[in-house]
Amino acid sequence: MADPKKLFIKTYGCQMNVYDSERMAETLGGEGYVQTDRAEDADMILLNTCHIREKAAEKVYSELGRFKPLKTAKPDLKIGVAGCVAQAEGAEIMRRQPMVDLVVGPQAYHRLPDLTAKAGTGAKALDTDFPEEDKFDHLMARPKAKRGPTAFLTVQEGCDKFCAFCVVPYTRGAEVSRPAARVLTEARDLVERGVREITLLGQNVNAYHGHAKGLAGLIWDLAEIDGLERIRFTTSHPNDMDDALIAAHGDCAKLMPYLHLPVQSGSDRILKAMNRKHSAESYLRLIERIRAARPDILLSGDFIVGFPGETDQDFADTMALVEAVQYGQAYSFKYSARPGTPAAEKEDVPAEIADARLQELQALLTRQQRAIQDAKVGTEAQVLFEKPGRLPGQMVGKSEHLHAVHVEAPNAARGDLVRVRIEESAANSLRGTLIHAA
Ligand code: 5AD
Ligand code: SF4
Numbered sequence: 001m002a003d004p005k006k007l008f009i010k011t012y013g014c015q016m017n018v019y020d021s022e023r024m025a026e027t028l029g030g031e032g033y034v035q036t037d038r039a040e041d042a043d044m045i046l047l048n049t050c051h052i053r054e055k056a057a058e059k060v061y062s063e064l065g066r067f068k069p070l071k072t073a074k075p076d077l078k079i080g081v082a083g084c085v086a087q088a089e090g091a092e093i094m095r096r097q098p099m100v101d102l103v104v105g106p107q108a109y110h111r112l113p114d115l116t117a118k119a120g121t122g123a124k125a126l127d128t129d130f131p132e133e134d135k136f137d138h139l140m141a142r143p144k145a146k147r148g149p150t151a152f153l154t155v156q157e158g159c160d161k162f163c164a165f166c167v168v169p170y171t172r173g174a175e176v177s178r179p180a181a182r183v184l185t186e187a188r189d190l191v192e193r194g195v196r197e198i199t200l201l202g203q204n205v206n207a208y209h210g211h212a213k214g215l216a217g218l219i220w221d222l223a224e225i226d227g228l229e230r231i232r233f234t235t236s237h238p239n240d241m242d243d244a245l246i247a248a249h250g251d252c253a254k255l256m257p258y259l260h261l262p263v264q265s266g267s268d269r270i271l272k273a274m275n276r277k278h279s280a281e282s283y284l285r286l287i288e289r290i291r292a293a294r295p296d297i298l299l300s301g302d303f304i305v306g307f308p309g310e311t312d313q314d315f316a317d318t319m320a321l322v323e324a325v326q327y328g329q330a331y332s333f334k335y336s337a338r339p340g341t342p343a344a345e346k347e348d349v350p351a352e353i354a355d356a357r358l359q360e361l362q363a364l365l366t367r368q369q370r371a372i373q374d375a376k377v378g379t380e381a382q383v384l385f386e387k388p389g390r391l392p393g394q395m396v397g398k399s400e401h402l403h404a405v406h407v408e409a410p411n412a413a414r415g416d417l418v419r420v421r422i423e424e425s426a427a428n429s430l431r432g433t434l435i436h437a438a
């Protein structure tokens with residue numbers, strides 16, 4: 001039998017791309033491809049790309065340049081670009097990088113078998129449609145192989161919010177939810193394969209409407225699955241945090257006390273210009289309600305500094321909001337104009353000013369994250385072991401609050417859920433010791 005063809009996938013950007021890459025690899029598995037983690041060995045290289053910020057898109061072109069010698073050495077090598085850059089740039093990618101054989105947008109992955117067959121004949125294959133059919137229904141059924149204890153599961157895609165800076169509504173299209181029954185079937189299947197924690201994914205996951213009772217209804221149904229111990233979801237919009245979801249954070253034991261709730265700015269003037277449709281005050285009130293339901297919840301956020309028109313006072317308002325919330329995790333970015341978005345028409349804040357603001361904001365966020373992490377020392381946590389640590393006999397996993405915890409546990413295995421006492425806090429992780437049941 002001929003050696004199987006080898007597939008190298010590189011994933012950029014958000015967790016939805018991680019999930020999509022898994023599904024693409026499984027689908028191409030049906031076409032005889034096995035995955036390799038060495039680009040040099042590959043018969044097909046697929047870049048699953050991100051278009052959210054300028055740097056992310058530029059990285060794709062420089063990465064493609066690096067593959068040129070591989071293609072020269074092996075002319076049969078197929079190079080594909082998937083994901084949001086593929087959607088946004090389409091055939092332009094092949095013009096800029098003629099060695100690219102295949103371009104596929106995020107809603108057309110189920111057509112990969114046809115596209116790779118076409119690329120195999122030496123033709124250029126391009127599909128950036130938003131087809132009527134649900135790609136997940138048409139993707140290859142997931143194989144039954146055993147897998148690790150945590151998994152992503154995409155339940156919602158696209159976004160109807162149209163924040164003035166964001167390309168997502170254009171690259172991923174309108175909000176679409178997968179029906180709850182299909183999500184539940186996939187979740188049961190993952191649990192049978194060893195998964196104990198599922199993170200539900202969506203660009204606006206809390207706008208999920210594939211269940212009559214929304215995302216909270218889906219979470220409660222998932223919580224019924226024996227063997228599924230933990231549920232998380234990301235990423236959410238403040239305006240879609242409904243009462244049932246807030247209540248679930250208090251009442252559903254399997255729903256972990258962690259919430260990524262981007263606010264972007266603390267200035268009402270900028271929030272309006274961003275088309276966020278909420279104010280700093282309404283966000284703070286929402287946080288109060290969430291904390292009333294689940295006092296120990298760890299909050300995470302996204303921030304943009306240097307949005308067009310942002311003044312020193314606007315930035316000071318963002319710093320004040322961050323002080324008021326106290327984030328345990330955060331992602332902050334310098335605004336980058338994205339072609340086709342309304343904000344791209346406006347004049348940028350000078351780069352030095354935006355850089356200085358980003359530094360100041362990141363310093364504050366880092367201090368907050370560290371303080372919240374340090375405060376875990378002396379407390380108990382529940383840790384789901386994901387892999388062996390660097391030291392012999394050590395395992396690493398995540399706490400309920402998504403902190404990485406190193407634990408000495410020579411007899412433990414991946415997937416064990418253990419209670420630990422947190423002993424020490426380091427730069428990016430905690431160290432704990434097992435609490436043995438009496
Ligand atoms: N410039 C900078 N940051 C952006 N984000 C989205 N679009 C842009 C942009 N044009 C950030 C937002 C969003 C996160 C995923 O990326 O903070 O929540
Ligand atoms: Fe982009 Fe705003 Fe939609 Fe988030 S809510 S994906 S930032 S448009």
